[in-house]
Amino acid sequence: MxxxxxxxxLAVIGGGVIGLSVARRAAQAGWTVRLHRTGAHGASWxxxxxxxxxxxxxxxxxxxxxxGLESLRLWREGGYLDGLPPEVVTARESLVVAVxxxxxxxxxxxxxxxxxxxxxxxxEPAVRDVEPLLAQGIRHxxxxxxxxxxxxxxxxxxxxxxxxxxxxxxxPPAHDLSRVSGDAVVIxxxxxxxxLCPGLPVRPVKGEVLRLRWRKGCMPLLGRVIRARVHxxxxxxxxxxxxxxxxxxxxxxxxxxxxxxxxxxDLLDDACAVLPALGEYELAECAAxxxxxxxxxxxxxxRLDERTLVATxxxxxxxxxxxxxxEQIMSELVPVGVQ
Ligand SMILES: Cc1cc2nc3c(=O)[nH]c(=O)nc-3n(C[C@H](O)[C@H](O)[C@H](O)COP(=O)(O)OP(=O)(O)OC[C@H]3O[C@@H](n4cnc5c(N)ncnc54)[C@H](O)[C@@H]3O)c2cc1C
Numbered sequence: 001m002x003x004x005x006x007x008x009x010l011a012v013i014g015g016g017v018i019g020l021s022v023a024r025r026a027a028q029a030g031w032t033v034r035l036h037r038t039g040a041h042g043a044s045w046x047x048x049x050x051x052x053x054x055x056x057x058x059x060x061x062x063x064x065x066x067x068g069l070e071s072l073r074l075w076r077e078g079g080y081l082d083g084l085p086p087e088v089v090t091a092r093e094s095l096v097v098a099v100x101x102x103x104x105x106x107x108x109x110x111x112x113x114x115x116x117x118x119x120x121x122x123x124e125p126a127v128r129d130v131e132p133l134l135a136q137g138i139r140h141x142x143x144x145x146x147x148x149x150x151x152x153x154x155x156x157x158x159x160x161x162x163x164x165x166x167x168x169x170x171x172p173p174a175h176d177l178s179r180v181s182g183d184a185v186v187i188x189x190x191x192x193x194x195x196l197c198p199g200l201p202v203r204p205v206k207g208e209v210l211r212l213r214w215r216k217g218c219m220p221l222l223g224r225v226i227r228a229r230v231h232x233x234x235x236x237x238x239x240x241x242x243x244x245x246x247x248x249x250x251x252x253x254x255x256x257x258x259x260x261x262x263x264x265x266d267l268l269d270d271a272c273a274v275l276p277a278l279g280e281y282e283l284a285e286c287a288a289x290x291x292x293x294x295x296x297x298x299x300x301x302x303r304l305d306e307r308t309l310v311a312t313x314x315x316x317x318x319x320x321x322x323x324x325x326x327e328q329i330m331s332e333l334v335p336v337g338v339q
Contacts, residue, residue, distance in 0.1 A: 007031040008336030011182035014189030016044035020159035025326035027166035036174040046289030049152040054144035074323035091149035094225040097141035103229035193312040204290035207248040208263040212281035219277035228274040235270035259286040
């Protein structure tokens, strides 16, 4: 992958999926990369790991849909997965289902909008024929056959390993840009980006997530992502090698990362209403993370000044958008000696 072209030294600030993806891509292109990180896990450690531009889509978010589809293409055939263990991919399809009539109407809205955008999904009038583990009475939904899901923690760890192999150096947290050396600097520290660059419009949006572990005698492990609208609320169940991830709530509560009872209860109620057999799984972990959201839900990936670039604000789609972000930053980086 090393291009052999003249490059330079690059400092990346933030060791989540975005910073690691940028660091790996730049090192592959021949940059000398230093990644500043904390010991703390950010949103990337909590995420569901769905790569789901169709089923995350909603009318009005046309640009986000386009970016998501482009990035999904990079995940599937653009080389982003090269060098990562194949087991990081845990599902190769999403099935999105509706519980009541209003939920069906919501799904129809999304499916019609996707068709209008030229990216139709497959409407299923009998979803239990597709996924027999669904609760009786659930009939309608759509399949998004090109969507993927990944094990978020395995991806973060594999990216860090890939960075090490490529010679990326680890460095302590950076709190002052003027003290960070390098020909170029990429701010990729999620919700903390405004502390380095005041005025960046990024705010934390909390999300609770559960990890349920398969036990002997439980229903077979899921092979696809199941998403559902349950009386107006949304829930998703994402396969992992040892069980599933159930997520996610979404509300604003500052920087609070304590999973609260009502959020956990809603997730369990909704997940079990859709897949009753999940009730037999072990409740292995409750966690909450902070999505770096922007006012228009679009990521901030661009140049700030001659030396500084930003890559944050990926909201609920940081894993999906990681390959696109890395390519976008590469297209903005000017090799030293070329200016
Ligand atoms: C509940 C939940 C579910 C989600 N599900 C999905 C999903 O299914 N699919 C999807 O695509 N996305 C999902 N997301 C969104 C995704 O997790 C985020 O968009 C993504 O993780 C953002 O990555 P990041 O690298 O920008 O930030 P982070 O992962 O938060 O990483 C930023 C890192 O920077 C570090 N840092 C902070 N300050 C400094 C400093 N001064 N110097 C150095 N380092 C610093 C932090 O400690 C942190 O480790 C979900 C998020 C949540 C919360």
